[in-house]
Amino acid sequence: MSIFYFLNGNNLFFYFRNCIKLSSYTSQKCSSRSNFSNFIGSTPSSKSISTDLSHLNVNIPFNITSQPNQIYKLLLDNPYKFDIFTTLKYVEILQTSKLSDPRIVNILSQQLLCNLDKLTTARAMSRFFRVLEPSSHLTDHFFNTLISYIYEKKIYPELNLPRVWTSYFKFLGSNRIYHKELYQDLVSLYNLYLNFFLSSSDPETSGDIVPNKRFQESIATVNWCLCICRFKDHTLYETVKKIIKTHKLDTSTLVRIYWSFSILNLPTTDLREINQLLNQTLENNSLYKLSHINQIYTILKSPSLSNGLSESEQEERNQLIETCKEYLINSKYSKNGKIISKSQKLVSDFLIRQNIPHQLEILTSDLSSVDIYICLNDEKIILEVDGPTHFIRNLDDPSETRKIGPCHFKEKLLKENGFVFISIPPIHSDTQNIKQIDEYYKELLQNSGSAHLNEIMKCN
Structure with missing residues (x-):
């Protein structure tokens, strides 16, 4: 089957040609099915990163690299003195030091719009996505210009870069951005990435394989973004279900994926697995424990799970709901941080x-x-x-x-x-x-x- 037909795209020739090159490259690089699986589901080597990001390795003046407060003042006093990638590097330092604020983000966002033509790779774009926070003050004009540029130039992630996929969809979801054609392209490409991962797995051993953290985070983030913006793609949904069935995903990842399915009213899983996830979450002392219990509670309340249950299953579901409610009430989860606007x-x-x-x-x-x-x-x-x-x-x-x-x-x-x-x-x-x-x-x-x-x- 033609790759063009598989992706349902009419104007992605240049990008798809690169995808074909990537597929050939990964096939040559990995001599076995298991090695290919590790390559597709893992973080690329530092060597491969450096070749693509060499133009971002700007020199920071030695006298202020260890003094974020001076960088902060320098940017505010000279907002347009530096080139776009130097400014990016400075803002990354400030973000790491918890000194980035709306004024700093505004300087970077304005420079970004004036220098979009200098961003030609998704890896570079993802670095900007990660530092454009807080983004609540950024304008619709900014998002329109940026997203239109990405779509028109097809600046899309390569298939073996889960962290870049995560950055893209986290930026889209956290800013509630909906652009149908862009989503169609990105979801088709991400689905291709997942299918490469599946095809590289040995069916006899894949059930014991735990994909790496970045790969799992990309799956959870992509589905979260789609549920925020209410974009359904049944092909991706079926592919994600195959990965869940054939690989060992973390409890946290599964809860987040099933929650996203529930919000979109897509069938999740059976009560037995939800019960297992709840027990595992209750036993875990993760910082996200309360959040995950609240998500499991939402899954249990979702019509996509409750419809079609037998009478005994409805009773079991109600018991699980009460378990979640009791824990959430005792923890005062829903009362934290309530402010009257x-x-x-x-x-x-x-x-x-x-x-x-x-x-x-x-x-x-x-x-x-x-x-x-x-x-x-x-x-x-x-x-x-x-x-x-x-x-x-x-x-x-x-x-x-x-x-x-x-x-x-x-x-x-x-x-x-x-x-x-x-x-x-x-x-x-x-x-x-x-x-x-x-x-x-x-x-x-x-x-x-x-x-x-x-x-x-x-x-x-």
């Missing part, structure tokens, strides 16, 4: 003026954290005050608003549990103008689907 306070103040009793930042009986809860007679009403991070950054159609996968999943579950769910978008009016604020929220609640709120708004 300015937007939530605006809505709360409006409800007070309307004499509507309500509660802020509560947990429902199934441990869903909600912004505002109202109980009027027989109606259980939830107001979710949505901020920008609740929505996908849709580069294909900015006018289309779609919630990220976890928020969409949460809304569906709450509605299925009998709640009236009302999404409250950010207010862009003058927040000092009380009358204008009241009119805005009244209009929203009158058209919310809640009979009681509609009646109250008409009377007030």
Whole structure:
């Protein structure tokens, strides 16, 4: 079968030619199936890295290399004095020293847009991805320009670089970036990478093989990104399931993959394996223990798992759910770091003026954290005050608003549990103008689907 047909691509000739060269190279380099598996699923040698990144090995002035505070001041005082790769090196030092901040990131991002033509490899691009944090202040213009350049120039990772794949999809997911054509290209290529890995494994021994950490991290991160941006690819889904079946993945990796499947409403696994993962997680003292238990709880609540279970299996599922709930409640996991936002306070103040009793930042009986809860007679009403991070950054159609996968999943579950769910978008009016604020929220609640709120708004 032609590689062009396999990837379903019409304009990737140059990149695919390199992929074919890579395939030939890896076949020559590895004399056995097991060696090839180790090569595809491992980190490339330092020698191969140095040849591709030689243009990034810039010299740092010797008198400030060990003094990050001076580098910080130097960049702020001379933001455009250095070439793009010198600035990158400085920012990497600052990030390692915990001194990078929005001002530093802004300097790097502006230089990046002015020097995109100097970035010709995915490995170089991934270094920028790793230091462009915090990215919450970066503009849509920045993301549009950068992603368009990557897509048009086909600056895609090579197949044997799991860390670069992780950097790409972590950047896309954490910034909620959706670009359909880019995702189609990247997912097709990543699926090819996984298929190379599978084809290199000996079926008789692969069940005992534990892929290296970077390879596993790439699988977990790719699936996490796709669930955040609600991009389903059934071919990749089937390939990942084959790897899970034929190789030993870490408990943490499996939990993250199955959680991503659940958010996308893709079938996960059977209760027996979920039970095993829960027991292994409970026995583990990892820093991510609570997070993983919360993810297992989500998997158990997902319709993709619960649909089709027998009566006895439903009972077992309910017992596992209670185990997760008990642990999470005892650990006060969902109560950590709750802060009332300015937007939530605006809505709360409006409800007070309307004499509507309500509660802020509560947990429902199934441990869903909600912004505002109202109980009027027989109606259980939830107001979710949505901020920008609740929505996908849709580069294909900015006018289309779609919630990220976890928020969409949460809304569906709450509605299925009998709640009236009302999404409250950010207010862009003058927040000092009380009358204008009241009119805005009244209009929203009158058209919310809640009979009681509609009646109250008409009377007030």
